[in-house]
Amino acid sequence: LQPLPDKSPVGKLSNGSFSRYAGCENFSQLPLSKKTKDGLAAAKYKNMTDIQRASLPHSLCGRDILGAAKTGSGKTLAFVMPVLEKLYRARWGPEDGVGCIIMSPTRELASQLFEVLKSVGKFHGFSAGLLIGGRKDVDSEKEHVNDLNILVCTPGRLLQHMDETPNFDCSQLQVLVLDEADRILDVGFKKALNAIISQLPKHRQTLLFSATQTKSVQDLARLSLKDPEYLSVHEES
Numbered sequence: 672l673q674p675l676p677d678k679s680p681v682g683k684l685s686n687g688s689f690s691r692y693a694g695c696e697n698f699s700q701l702p703l704s705k706k707t708k709d710g711l712a713a714a715k716y717k718n719m720t721d722i723q724r725a726s727l728p729h730s731l732c733g734r735d736i737l738g739a740a741k742t743g744s745g746k747t748l749a750f751v752m753p754v755l756e757k758l759y760r761a762r763w764g765p766e767d768g769v770g771c772i773i774m775s776p777t778r779e780l781a782s783q784l785f786e787v788l789k790s791v792g793k794f795h796g797f798s799a800g801l802l803i804g805g806r807k808d809v810d811s812e813k814e815h816v817n818d819l820n821i822l823v824c825t826p827g828r829l830l831q832h833m834d835e836t837p838n839f840d841c842s843q844l845q846v847l848v849l850d851e852a853d854r855i856l857d858v859g860f861k862k863a864l865n866a867i868i869s870q871l872p873k874h875r876q877t878l879l880f881s882a883t884q885t886k887s888v889q890d891l892a893r894l895s896l897k898d899p900e901y902l903s904v905h906e907e908s
């Protein structure tokens with residue numbers, strides 16, 4: 672038996688699909704649906720930021736991500752795009768229910784990322800809802816929550832639906848996103864997050880983004896991350 676040469680196809684198979692897009696600078700170079708490309712163009716996004724360039728080749732291939740980059744570096748698009756593409760490729764439709772949950776620690780941050788999702792995702796047919804509590808009537812929300820494909824929520828409000836909404840169903844979840852993951856993994860959300868995680872299917876893609884790298888083994892075990900790609904992007908000085 673001959674040892675495999677260095678440039679064997681075996682080596683290529685293991686990382687070929689994402690290394691192909693590793694050097695891309697523009698969104699147009701990525702393997703995206705026309706609907707997402709049109710959404711990006713309409714919002715005038717052209718060049719990727721560092722965290723987008725580093726993470727999208729992996730996240731678009733379905734890999735789990737633990738991404739760290741400072742505030743203002745464009746982390747929102749880094750998870751909104753793989754969410755849209757995953758549901759699009761799965762031909763997710765109105766009857767398929769909740770396919771993605773995006774959690775954010777505060778109502779304000781959840782509202783902001785919801786706007787980005789609506790803007791970049793405007794040519795897709797998915798339904799999305801902002802579940803953040805406050806003054807909004809939870810009872811009317813309960814009637815619609817099972818019809819939504821993408822939930823953008825705070826942990827508290829999501830748990831309230833899990834506890835109170837009849838037939839609340841996220842058994843088909845494809846992607847879980849934790850925005851500002853370090854804050855959601857913090858002690859203040861521990862009980863809520865554990866309760867939420869215990870009700871989510873383990874077979875899913877999980878994307879974690881925050882300003883600081885969270886690498887606590889315990890946290891990663893809690894979230895059942897599968898061979899995650901650790902990405903930490905810092906500006907060169």
Ligand code: ADP
Pocket residue numbers: 716717718719720723740741742743744745746747748
């Ligand atoms: P973070 O979540 O890392 O704090 P945001 O996702 O909120 O950052 O993005 C910060 C700002 O950068 C927003 O105004 C957003 O519109 C802008 N932005 C994000 N990605 C790009 C891009 N590829 N090109 C130009 N501007 C971008």
Ligand code: MG
Pocket residue numbers: 746747850851
């Ligand atoms: Mg952000």
